[in-house]
Amino acid sequence: MKIALFVTCLSDALFPEVGKAVVRLLERLGHEVAFPAEQTCCGQMHVNTGYRREALGLVRHHVETFEPYDAIVAPSGSCVGSVRHQHADVARAGGDGALAARAEAVAARTYELSELLVDVLHVEDVGAYYPHRVTYHPTCHSLRMLHVGDRPLRLLRNVRGMTLLELPGADQCCGFGGTFAVKNADTSTAMLADKMSHVLSTGAEAVSAGDSSCLMHIGGGLSRLRTGTRTVHLAEILASVE
Amino acid sequence: MSTDLGLPRFAPRGVGHLRGERSFPAAARDALADSQLRRNLGHATSTIRAKRAAVVAERADWEELRAAGEAIKAATMARLDEHLERLEAEVTRRGGAVHWARDAEEANAIVTRLVAATGSREVVKVKSMATREIGLNEALAAAGVDTQETDLAELIVQLGGDLPSHILVPAIHRNRAEIREIFLREMPGVDPALTDEPRRLAMAARSYLRERFLRAEVAISGANFGVAETGSLLVVESEGNGRMCLTLPRTLITVMGIEKVVPSWADLEVFLQLLPRSSTGERMNPYTSVWTGVTPGDGPAEVHLVLLDNGRTATLADDVGRAALHCIKCSACLNVCPVYERTGGHAYGSVYPGPIGAVLSPQLTGVEDNASLPFASSLCGACYEVCPVRIDIPSLLVRLRAQHVEARREASRVPSAEAVAMAAAAWTMADPRRFAAAEKASRLGRVFGRRSGQLTTLPPPLSAWTAGRDAPRPPAETFREWWARERG
Numbered sequence A: 001m002k003i004a005l006f007v008t009c010l011s012d013a014l015f016p017e018v019g020k021a022v023v024r025l026l027e028r029l030g031h032e033v034a035f036p037a038e039q040t041c042c043g044q045m046h047v048n049t050g051y052r053r054e055a056l057g058l059v060r061h062h063v064e065t066f067e068p069y070d071a072i073v074a075p076s077g078s079c080v081g082s083v084r085h086q087h088a089d090v091a092r093a094g095g096d097g098a099l100a101a102r103a104e105a106v107a108a109r110t111y112e113l114s115e116l117l118v119d120v121l122h123v124e125d126v127g128a129y130y131p132h133r134v135t136y137h138p139t140c141h142s143l144r145m146l147h148v149g150d151r152p153l154r155l156l157r158n159v160r161g162m163t164l165l166e167l168p169g170a171d172q173c174c175g176f177g178g179t180f181a182v183k184n185a186d187t188s189t190a191m192l193a194d195k196m197s198h199v200l201s202t203g204a205e206a207v208s209a210g211d212s213s214c215l216m217h218i219g220g221g222l223s224r225l226r227t228g229t230r231t232v233h234l235a236e237i238l239a240s241v242e
Numbered sequence B: 001m002s003t004d005l006g007l008p009r010f011a012p013r014g015v016g017h018l019r020g021e022r023s024f025p026a027a028a029r030d031a032l033a034d035s036q037l038r039r040n041l042g043h044a045t046s047t048i049r050a051k052r053a054a055v056v057a058e059r060a061d062w063e064e065l066r067a068a069g070e071a072i073k074a075a076t077m078a079r080l081d082e083h084l085e086r087l088e089a090e091v092t093r094r095g096g097a098v099h100w101a102r103d104a105e106e107a108n109a110i111v112t113r114l115v116a117a118t119g120s121r122e123v124v125k126v127k128s129m130a131t132r133e134i135g136l137n138e139a140l141a142a143a144g145v146d147t148q149e150t151d152l153a154e155l156i157v158q159l160g161g162d163l164p165s166h167i168l169v170p171a172i173h174r175n176r177a178e179i180r181e182i183f184l185r186e187m188p189g190v191d192p193a194l195t196d197e198p199r200r201l202a203m204a205a206r207s208y209l210r211e212r213f214l215r216a217e218v219a220i221s222g223a224n225f226g227v228a229e230t231g232s233l234l235v236v237e238s239e240g241n242g243r244m245c246l247t248l249p250r251t252l253i254t255v256m257g258i259e260k261v262v263p264s265w266a267d268l269e270v271f272l273q274l275l276p277r278s279s280t281g282e283r284m285n286p287y288t289s290v291w292t293g294v295t296p297g298d299g300p301a302e303v304h305l306v307l308l309d310n311g312r313t314a315t316l317a318d319d320v321g322r323a324a325l326h327c328i329k330c331s332a333c334l335n336v337c338p339v340y341e342r343t344g345g346h347a348y349g350s351v352y353p354g355p356i357g358a359v360l361s362p363q364l365t366g367v368e369d370n371a372s373l374p375f376a377s378s379l380c381g382a383c384y385e386v387c388p389v390r391i392d393i394p395s396l397l398v399r400l401r402a403q404h405v406e407a408r409r410e411a412s413r414v415p416s417a418e419a420v421a422m423a424a425a426a427w428t429m430a431d432p433r434r435f436a437a438a439e440k441a442s443r444l445g446r447v448f449g450r451r452s453g454q455l456t457t458l459p460p461p462l463s464a465w466t467a468g469r470d471a472p473r474p475p476a477e478t479f480r481e482w483w484a485r486e487r488g
Helices: A009-013 A016-028 A044-049 A052-066 A077-085 A087-093 A097-108 A113-120 A140-145 A151-157 A185-201 A212-224 A234-239 B024-032 B035-057 B062-078 B080-093 B104-118 B129-134 B136-142 B152-159 B176-186 B198-215 B241-247 B265-279 B312-316 B321-326 B332-336 B338-343 B354-365 B382-386 B393-411 B417-429 B432-447 B479-486
Strands: A002-005 A032-034 A072-074 A110-112 A133-136 A163-165 A206-209 A230-233 B097-101 B122-125 B146-149 B218-221 B225-227 B232-237 B251-257 B287-292 B302-308
Touching (some): A002 A016, A009 A016, A009 A212, A009 B432, A009 B479, A016 A032, A016 A234, A016 B479, A044 A077, A044 B393, A052 A097, A072 A077, A072 A113, A077 A087, A077 A097, A077 A140, A087 A097, A097 A110, A110 A113, A113 A151, A113 A234, A133 A151, A185 A212, A185 B024, A185 B338, A206 A212, A206 A234, A212 A230, B035 B265, B035 B332, B062 B080, B062 B265, B062 B321, B080 B097, B104 B129, B104 B136, B104 B218, B122 B198, B129 B136, B129 B302, B136 B146, B146 B152, B152 B198, B198 B241, B218 B241, B225 B265, B232 B241, B232 B265, B241 B287, B312 B321, B312 B354, B321 B354, B321 B393, B332 B338, B332 B354, B338 B354, B354 B382, B354 B393, B382 B393, B393 B417, B432 B479
Parallel strands (some): A002 A032, A002 A072, A072 A110, A133 A163, A206 A230, B097 B302, B122 B218, B218 B251
Antiparallel strands (some): B225 B232
16 A cells, blocks of 8 residues: 655654654565655644644645545644645635645545554554553544554553553543743643653653654753653664564 | 613622732742742642543543533533523522522622621621622621621631632642641630640641531532522532531521523532542542521521622623533642742632633623633643533633624724734735735845854744743745755
8 A cells, every 4th residue: 555654744744753764664664665755834833723724735735745645644633634634624714625625635635644554555553662661641633532552552461471450540641732822831841741750650761642743842941950760762662573 | 660771781890709909920920939839839739730630531421421420511501591490490499599690799788688687797608709709708797797708718718718719629729837827816716835736736627617517507608500490509519518518507597600501400410420530639529518498497597599690691692602611620620720820819810710711801801801811721632621511711812802803803993903914914815926025025124243153032922922931033945945946
């Protein structure tokens, strides 16, 4: 199957290892990965900060970039959530009904990584090996916008050598929330503090998630406090082999 | 009848409790530093969350109930005028008097006039959000009328000279040691040997209030529902203080937001299942009081209904935003909200705190009067998941953020720094070459300092990030550069 990688602007610019991991993983599973080089950003930050008008051009660009592909994957529940739940609305609010219809069609073929693996490629054991103690934070948009449920955990439970530790209060937000982390930095940090104490209580070496943005937030806190606990994206674990 | 063809009005300034003195981030900063508050809230919200989850899980048809609640509310709002006129006709036909209040000032004036006409100088109150919203207690006090809150938590708030911080549990920010201290200090005739045992505290309040119930000639309430087809009003409560107020005094005055009307009794079948499970985590609330006009020799001889607009028609005018008026004030969204759990209700500056308050308050006042509230959310979506009438609160918050940005655009020809940054980012990201160039530029920072590890300080506004968190250092090679090198 030929799959287009929507790497997301954040992973492209700051976490390239996540994109490389998705490529390695899908190719190992026998699929062809395309990287449409025209891609930039889904525009979620603009929409969520109130700049819907500015987001319209980004939505149009995204739709035009990914329209030729039958399956699109992103290593981010949040960006897929934006594609699926915001793009058509932004187009409609901008008075472009035709774009809204095209955006809906692209959204229907866009999958978060665990969705693609479990629902489309029908694989739960990707043959990964990761000899570490890991806890998993499910991330709000994967959980409540996409309803990925336990798909990531089903994938992780099949990883050889790994000890998966249950995270207390897992479904609570880490406090990132895009520009919320800056506009309401105090509240965001208070939420982060509780998330970190839950992570540390598990004794894990690393906390994993399906979103680089949440991991950047949690990881930024863990690093600041010199906790010695690191972050690792779901894709990086699944791409690892002996 | 006068004809007003102007736009519907927002809730007026200078009266009531819909606007805070400070922005949310500023007020939240203080609340976050209060260790006692954090502990009280964390304990209380997690307890209610667990209770709610348990009773909701008992219902296999919970999602169908939610969908029904949403559908009934949406249909009611679409013909709100007709339902309200029906309610007015039925209340009047059964001996009640209906008053229409355009805003908080009109509602306060009507109630003050009605109380004055009774000659009584004191009233007992059933817990009510609408009367808190319009600042009725303050208006009555200014007219020389003493109001007595009779809900236990409202009593704690009133005696403590405090403001409510939760829709359902107004004193959620207090623990029992603090309540004991307030009672000992402020409650007339209290037993000096009072302990902080919950039962003893409740008994102290009970004996204090009992005397007021028996003495009062006027009661003021809100209403959870007003049934149009029979003109019946409902109050749903847990303590029985409401029942006392609704049945003992001679005069009963009810202030009800116009969105509280439901067309028929059949609709209550849905809401009376949704509300208690969502709010207190009970299958059914202990007391449901219903009254229909005046029944000679039974209950109040004089019954008034004040229908309150105060920005609701303005909210109704927004065909998407009006979903916030579906709210049945259960407060499930407060209890699951990670922001509310840490800041408490006072930080919102409005009588309506939490996720629904961050939507409803700016809608009632106009978004510019509560511009920081729509941003007081990480958009985690926990509120939408528990809302018994399926209000998509995250989407409404985002919609209000856009309205705020548009209002700022119209108000000033000079764009804000944020608007400039957003426009620049959109321009950059609309073209992959510009985006790639920007990625390269961000890496120039790498020549300074260490080549790996984390950034600990960034310039404003990103300094707000690095105040509590490290930031990742841009990598030597972006993904697209790697792809071009390896596969291009």
